[in-house]
Amino acid sequence: MSADIDVARRLDLVRREIDAVDRAFDHHVSIVAVTKGFDEWAIEAAVAAGCDAIGESYAQDLLSKQAIVEGLAPEVHFIGRLQTNKVRLIAGLVDVWSSLDRPSVVDEVAKRAPSSRVLIQVDTTGDPAKGGCQVPDVDTLVERARGAGLVVDGLMTVGPTGEPAEAARPGFRQVRRLVDELGLSVCSMGMSGDIAVAVQEGSTEVRVGTGLFGPRPARN
Numbered sequence: 044m045s046a047d048i049d050v051a052r053r054l055d056l057v058r059r060e061i062d063a064v065d066r067a068f069d070h071h072v073s074i075v076a077v078t079k080g081f082d083e084w085a086i087e088a089a090v091a092a093g094c095d096a097i098g099e100s101y102a103q104d105l106l107s108k109q110a111i112v113e114g115l116a117p118e119v120h121f122i123g124r125l126q127t128n129k130v131r132l133i134a135g136l137v138d139v140w141s142s143l144d145r146p147s148v149v150d151e152v153a154k155r156a157p158s159s160r161v162l163i164q165v166d167t168t169g170d171p172a173k174g175g176c177q178v179p180d181v182d183t184l185v186e187r188a189r190g191a192g193l194v195v196d197g198l199m200t201v202g203p204t205g206e207p208a209e210a211a212r213p214g215f216r217q218v219r220r221l222v223d224e225l226g227l228s229v230c231s232m233g234m235s236g237d238i239a240v241a242v243q244e245g246s247t248e249v250r251v252g253t254g255l256f257g258p259r260p261a262r263n
């Protein structure tokens with residue numbers, strides 16, 4: 044129970060951080076609680092605290108949490124790098140595929156999870172470990188996903204890590220511009236370390252892990 048109270052308090056701090064941003068628009072910024080790397084308690088606490096959705100990054104971890112996910116039925120966003128051979132295994136558990144970044148995963152998601160909601164992930168750091176397609180490829184992927192019957196809600200990007208939050212600003216600005224040019228609605232950017240910069244640049248969805256749950260246990 045104390046974990047629940049802690050997460051609720053931290054969620055409140057995140058909401059205040061978002062609300063404190065001076066911004067030209069006043070749309071709702073939703074909060075995806077990134078429960079990757081944490082045990083079931085984090086999902087329980089996120090749901091109890093009223094997060095908009097949970098985010099998981101590893102197919103195997105999501106599968107191991109299948110019982111609680113089905114029991115509590117939070118909206119599940121898959122935010123990690125997607126391997127085509129894993130899509131089929133988690134198709135029944137995922138509500139939003141947030142990290143489509145190449146034709147093969149677009150096609151596989153369309154096949155295994157027809158008509159689902161997706162985001163196209165854009166690379167704004169040049170770090171291949173983070174995934175994401177190159178900016179000039181974004182509209183082709185959006186078209187491909189639509190052609191395959193998927194619902195493209197918007198774009199997602201991951202800012203640089205281990206750098207001051209300010210370093211994320213140019214990339215965030217570029218992704219917001221693309222969202223507008225393509226007439227999309229969701230602009231998923233901002234994590235625990237760069238929430239304010241992301242919201243200043245027009246994020247509609249932040250993905251927060253350590254800011255809600257504390258340090259992530261090491262992956263073994």
Ligand SMILES: *Cc1c(COP(=O)(O)O)cnc(C)c1O
Pocket residue numbers: 077079100122123201234235236250251252253254
């Ligand atoms: C882990 C992760 C997050 C959350 O990062 P925190 O620093 O824990 O807030 C957000 N988005 C993606 C894609 C991630 O992999």
